[in-house]
Amino acid sequence: MTNYNVIEYERVVSCFGEGQGVDIIPEVVSSYRPVKGMMFSSIDQAFDFYSEYAKKAGFGVRKGGSYVHDGILKTKYIKCCKEGHKLAKMYDSKGDCNESSKPYYKRRKRSTIRCGCRAHLQLKSVDGVIFEVDDFVKGHNHRMVADSDM
Numbered sequence: 001m002t003n004y005n006v007i008e009y010e011r012v013v014s015c016f017g018e019g020q021g022v023d024i025i026p027e028v029v030s031s032y033r034p035v036k037g038m039m040f041s042s043i044d045q046a047f048d049f050y051s052e053y054a055k056k057a058g059f060g061v062r063k064g065g066s067y068v069h070d071g072i073l074k075t076k077y078i079k080c081c082k083e084g085h086k087l088a089k090m091y092d093s094k095g096d097c098n099e100s101s102k103p104y105y106k107r108r109k110r111s112t113i114r115c116g117c118r119a120h121l122q123l124k125s126v127d128g129v130i131f132e133v134d135d136f137v138k139g140h141n142h143r144m145v146a147d148s149d150m
Contacts, residue, residue, distance in 0.1 A: 023139030026057030034121055038133040043076050043123065046131055050078045050121045058144030064120065072128045080119040082142055117141050 032053045040046040047063065054061045064077030122135035 023141065024144065025138050026059070026140070026144055028053060028056045032056050033138075034133050034136045036133050036136055039126070040123070040131045040133075041129070043073070043131060046076075046121070046123055046133075047078055054080075058146065059119070059140060059142075072125065074125050075134070076123045076131070078121040078123070080117040080140060082113055082115050082117040082140075083120065084114050085116055115142055 034050060034053060040049065043063075047061070051061050060081035061078055062081050062083075064079040064083065066073055066077065067075040117140050119137050119140045120135070121133060123131040124134040126132050
């Protein structure tokens with residue numbers, strides 16, 4: 001029997017198409033689907049709209065990174081909750097984050113849901129107040145949740 005790294009195993013199980021070019025594009029009524037050029041009066045309004053789309057499609061969302069220039073928010077990302085990979089923190093043998101000691105990776109005692117999904121909504125600031133959809137990636141690399149399970 002082969003010993004698999006737990007994190008590698010979780011990625012294979014939860015994200016069956018990762019790295020293979022498999023994209024799942026959810027079928028959602030067009031009135032709920034974001035479109036490039038769509039305008040919002042705030043980040044919260046855009047987040048609520050994308051959350052509603054995500055709920056209809058069967059996935060969760062979270063706020064991602066942002067770009068601020070001269071104190072003005074220029075770009076904001078709203079991402080699929082399975083975007084990225086959760087990295088284990090490096091600790092020394094005493095459990096401290098000490099760079100002088102030989103580090104090891106502390107193992108998580110629970111599974112992770114992140115699998116590198118690239119689906120997101122990118123917003124750009126038009127005038128510092130109004131936000132426009134600059135990019136919308138709708139393809140996911142994981143299964144969606146059925147309506148009955150939500």
